[in-house]
Amino acid sequence: MRVDLRSDTVTRPTPGMLEAMMSAEVGDDVFRDDPTVNRLEALAAERSGKEAALFTPSGTMANQLAIRCWTQPGDEVLMEAGAHPYNYETAGHAAISGVQIRPVAGTRGLLDPQDVATCIRPEDDHFAPATLLCVENTSNRGGGSVYSLEAMNALTRLAHSRGLKTHLDGARVFNAAVASSEPLERIARGFDSAAFCLSKGLGAPVGSLLCGPADTISYARRMRKMLGGGMRQAGFLAAAGIYALNHHIDRLSDDHARARRLYDGLRALGLEAVEPETNMVYAELPDANRAASALQEHGIQIVVVGPTTVRLVTHLDIDDADIQATLDAFRAFLA
Numbered sequence: 001m002r003v004d005l006r007s008d009t010v011t012r013p014t015p016g017m018l019e020a021m022m023s024a025e026v027g028d029d030v031f032r033d034d035p036t037v038n039r040l041e042a043l044a045a046e047r048s049g050k051e052a053a054l055f056t057p058s059g060t061m062a063n064q065l066a067i068r069c070w071t072q073p074g075d076e077v078l079m080e081a082g083a084h085p086y087n088y089e090t091a092g093h094a095a096i097s098g099v100q101i102r103p104v105a106g107t108r109g110l111l112d113p114q115d116v117a118t119c120i121r122p123e124d125d126h127f128a129p130a131t132l133l134c135v136e137n138t139s140n141r142g143g144g145s146v147y148s149l150e151a152m153n154a155l156t157r158l159a160h161s162r163g164l165k166t167h168l169d170g171a172r173v174f175n176a177a178v179a180s181s182e183p184l185e186r187i188a189r190g191f192d193s194a195a196f197c198l199s200k201g202l203g204a205p206v207g208s209l210l211c212g213p214a215d216t217i218s219y220a221r222r223m224r225k226m227l228g229g230g231m232r233q234a235g236f237l238a239a240a241g242i243y244a245l246n247h248h249i250d251r252l253s254d255d256h257a258r259a260r261r262l263y264d265g266l267r268a269l270g271l272e273a274v275e276p277e278t279n280m281v282y283a284e285l286p287d288a289n290r291a292a293s294a295l296q297e298h299g300i301q302i303v304v305v306g307p308t309t310v311r312l313v314t315h316l317d318i319d320d321a322d323i324q325a326t327l328d329a330f331r332a333f334l335a
């Protein structure tokens with residue numbers, strides 16, 4: 001038995017997705033002649049309500065390109081303290097764009113406009129000018145938490161009123177869309193750019209999209225080339241992405257329901273856990289490493305994110321029997 005709850009990035013392409021990949025029409029995307037990549041980018045632009053979109057190898061590259069597009073060296077970028085670019089993108093913002101990040105403490109990974117307003121420094125020659133606000137929805141370190149449309153609109157309105165551009169890190173924005181019953185277009189509407197991943201909950205093997213104004217995406221395309229992200233017959237990958245966008249969004253509610261079952265089961269076993277809003281469960285144990293090793297012996301893989309905290313993520317390759325097996329393994333460990 002192997003149940004991999006470490007992340008929703010561990011999924012394998014489904015037979016339908018593999019078939020779509022195998023039959024993809026491809027060309028050289030650096031020459032802009034891959035019809036399947038062109039189709040994916042047009043679909044992403046349409047779904048996000050933006051003028052254009054760019055296929056990138058990863059969510060990290062999509063975020064870094066957005067930072068590069070919207071800032072100048074010496075600028076400051078605001079984001080929540082647990083946000084992905086601040087913690088997990090190897091300080092790419094400093095190396096690629098020459099900017100610093102101002103982390104803003106949120107609640108469950110979600111920013112409050114008042115706190116953001118306080119962190120935008122006044123104009124003064126001593127200060128780095130804030131030129132970009134990044135917002136992560138869902139928030140990974142926040143436990144897969146979801147912004148309401150009102151909360152996000154308040155953030156983007158505030159940022160724009162203070163002269164900042166706004167970028168949505170929507171690595172898991174379709175989880176947010178399903179949980180809040182709002183389409184991507186409405187979630188992304190207030191943002192100057194929006195990124196989303198195909199290779200997380202949607203189950204594709206590779207790829208993200210950066211969506212935004214045509215001239216910005218055109219600059220991002222040149223920067224992608226500079227970073228070595230120009231891909232050739234990428235249509236095989238884009239075909240997986242198109243398949244994911246057409247077949248794997250509505251089913252995210254199954255992942256959310258399974259995360260809820262996990263949470264209920266862990267609570268029934270006496271563990272503290274954060275109530276899931278989407279597909280992630282963060283749980284507290286006296287010794288997270290010991291728990292992860294014990295579960296591993298039952299073929300269950302989870303991630304240790306702190307001395308007393310573990311993370312479990314549901315996805316396309318997790319079914320009801322896997323949830324039961326995981327709860328049984330926790331019960332055996334706690335006995």
Ligand SMILES: Cc1ncc(COP(=O)(O)O)c(C=O)c1O
Nearest residue numbers: 058059060061084136140169171
């Ligand atoms: C919120 C968020 N943004 C961006 C990324 C980066 O995506 P990638 O792993 O494709 O670089 C991740 C990855 O887990 C993420 O959780």
